[in-house]
Amino acid sequence: MNKIIQNAIQNLETGEIIKSTGVHDFTTTTFKNGSFVACDGGHEYIRRAGDIASMGVKWIDLSLDDKSSLAEYKDCLVWGTLKGKKRIFVRLKECSTSHLENILKTQPQITDSIVGSIIRSILNDRLEIEAVSL
Secondary structure, eight states: OOOEEEOEEEETTTOOEEEOOSTTOOEEEEOTTSOEEEEEOTTTOOEEEESGGGBTTTEEEOOEETTOOHHHHHHHOEEEEEETTEEEEEEGGGSOHHHHHHHHHHOGGGTTSHHHHHHHHHHHHHHHHHHHHO
């Protein structure tokens, strides 16, 4: 069985990203019409509930496992921060270069992790694009 690295979805109507981080961490996002979709299971299992038929229209799956490709990691991996009591997640690829550099500087526990590797890969891609455009 594949090891789950990230169990998350993104609401395409609002942009909100929700992530289940624990076995019974049932998180939901609501659509404009009042329906919802939820993710559950953390790193143990992936379960969806609610309006699952609208996948690809109202929401996308951002889940990753140890068999996901580098391109999938770069596209889907998210980083969280607290705003009050609510955890807000953003895709790493959408963070500014300085933000990614600061994550690496201030979060030493991720230096040798898959997250650190993906951040360095995103930064290297950006350097290559800058070099080509010069």
